[in-house]
Amino acid sequence: MSKAQRLSLHVPAPKVRPGDTPDFSGVEIPKAGEVRRPDVAADPRDIRDLAFSVIRVLSRDGEALGPWAGTLTHDELIEGLKHMLTLRIFDARMLMAQRQGKTSFFMQCLGEEAVACAFQRALHKGDMNFPTYRQAGLLITQEYPLVSMMNQIYSNEADPIRGRQLPIMYSAKDYGFFSISGNLTTQFSQAVGWAMASAISRDTKIAVGWVGDGSTSENDFHAAMVFASTYQAPVVLNIVNNQWAISTFQGMAKGGSATFAARGHGFGLPSLRVDGNDFLAVHAVAKWAAERARRNLGPTLIEYVTYRAGGHSTSDDPAAYRPKEESDEWPLGDPILRLKEHLIKEGAWSEQRHAQTEAEIEDDVMSAQKEAEAIGTLNSGNAPSPRDMFEGVYAEMPPHLIKQRQEAGY
Amino acid sequence: MANMTMIEAIQSAHDSAMDRDERVVVFGEDVGFFGGVFRCTAGLQEKYGSTRCFDAPISELGIVGAAIGMAAYGLRPCIEIQFADYVYPAYDQIVSEAARLRHRSAGDFTCPLVIRMPVGGGIFGGQTHSQSPEAIFTHVSGLKTVMPSSPYDAKGLLCAAIEDPDPVIFLEPKRLYNGPFDGHHEKPVVPWRNHEAGEVPTDYYVEPLGQARVRRAGNDVTILAYGTMVYVAQAACDETGIDAEVIDLRSLLPLDIDTITESVKKTGRCVIVHEATLTGGYGGELAALVQENCFYHLEVPIQRITGWDTPYPHAQEWDYFPGPARVGRALQKAMES
């Protein structure tokens, strides 16, 4: 009898840690324009290759190439650029406000602005996003009032959700933006259910689920995929792979799967992988998937390859677990710079217009901030009344809560 | 002895337990290289290697389910759920599996497992970083539920929990991580280094599960509290001048009913304080037990001071948190009659 082999546990680890030289040599990036664009009605079995490549439109030189190019006009792209700039400036100011003690907590979208900003352009009024905390771009693209976002962040008297949730956990039904849950991935299956409801009702609306790379490990992710697959729900399921989940590298969630997109194959879902820092590519893919859902052809899974350039939140310092320079070395670049360069190359934009636009947005964001701060910040005393804490637990306040509210003095 | 915060004491408990028992493995979200978002597992991966302390995929269900398998194999997993608010995906594994394995297999399989998680509010964490879900665990037969309130107890109780042959839910009041917070949020928190319970042996020791600690001796009224509320209760005594006996339960299940009974028989009055919501909370169980054991000694009705029956708010944190003023009013009311 042969001697039994002693086993050992495999624990994945990132190639580099603080102090090491960033290494993205393992990130395979095809040339822009290289990946094919199948028909929207394609059989998922015939497009499995799209889960292993990266759909890209913008080349290194800022040219728009290949079959996925051409879904947006110059004017639309300029608008998209402005939205990304707004999001970035908004984030920077709110991050600062948190540091100044005006609120408790903040999370920014730095480096991944293109994902939500470009995606939203493929949606119609009435469609519903089930976002995570890193999709503020969905609201900004619809020109949801910055002041309302800030009021929420400051938990002040004008906060649309009455100081009940952590900063950035917005809710905006009229803008197709479902109330954000702090519990990861719970909303992925809800998106599928919303889409199923639209189909049951013979409606025309579609739903969109959002999840981070790390959060794909949650059971809800798999439950969402099986429901989407079984009922062929009109839903787009988005995975934003920004390489990190707090201190945990994406390899911990990906495990032995070649890519996150490839997770869809076991469920028979058409699964696409796209350059998340390429505004044009994100939009083209979003449009493809949204059309598929609208034509009752079923769900699509999309992985956006991007990079979380900032800390996880204001409670986090990424220098403790990844090289400081890693962000600069990210091979897919910065989504704002890439779109700007493209527009300049096309003769539709200039450095001068860019600088001027940036200054205008700075002013707009600043005046919104002044307006919000005039209403109140977290600690300035103008918070929603504690009485409100007892409201909305139920449609009608039950007697025990009325009693407790009175006991609390309200 | 060394001066430690509660975080350092918990880290030290892991370290001591891993050092003396190779079967102890530690994992959870961000606990490996980074050492946990609260740093309770800092340095363990470096010291014991990445097969004894490691990061986990973000799946609470997976973390607990895998830990149950390891425990059944014969390891001693001590796992972290990043915040108690995120334990719900694992609830089925805890309730239907960990808690019942010994009983349903008639001892064929057992589950010596510790599930640690930070609980409680006071950090402006809103509804997803503030909850106190102890009652959903004390309600389950087969589980033990522990909540320390000091660095000394945190280490001793965690070592005992790791040694325990059954699953233990180990709840860490995060507002106490850095100091004995008494509810006065407007004042800077006193660090543990200025508190005697911040003196922690560096060596291994256990504080047996199921023993309460009298934090303040008194004659007029008994306060039953645990976690952050122990310090809130003490502040309420100081501020009202009422000579209350403050009992820190430390272990909710098993419960030290003898210490409770002895005290309430002496004082004839009982106020129960917890941060969790009122209805169906652990305070109801305590009130029933006090009534059963001390009925003829009670001079006034038992009162419960707790969080309100609402989700934990963000902006109105201090209106929600049962602070010393509310506890003080309850003490006065107990003494009036």
Ligand SMILES: Cc1ncc(C[n+]2csc(CCOP(=O)(O)OP(=O)(O)O)c2C)c(N)n1
């Ligand atoms: C159920 C649950 N478990 C754990 C957490 C704590 N947590 C918040 S964000 C996060 C990392 C998520 O990473 P990823 O999904 O990659 O999203 P990203 O932050 O990168 O956008 C963790 C572990 C949580 N909020 N909910």
Ligand SMILES: [Mg+2]
């Ligand atoms: Mg991520």
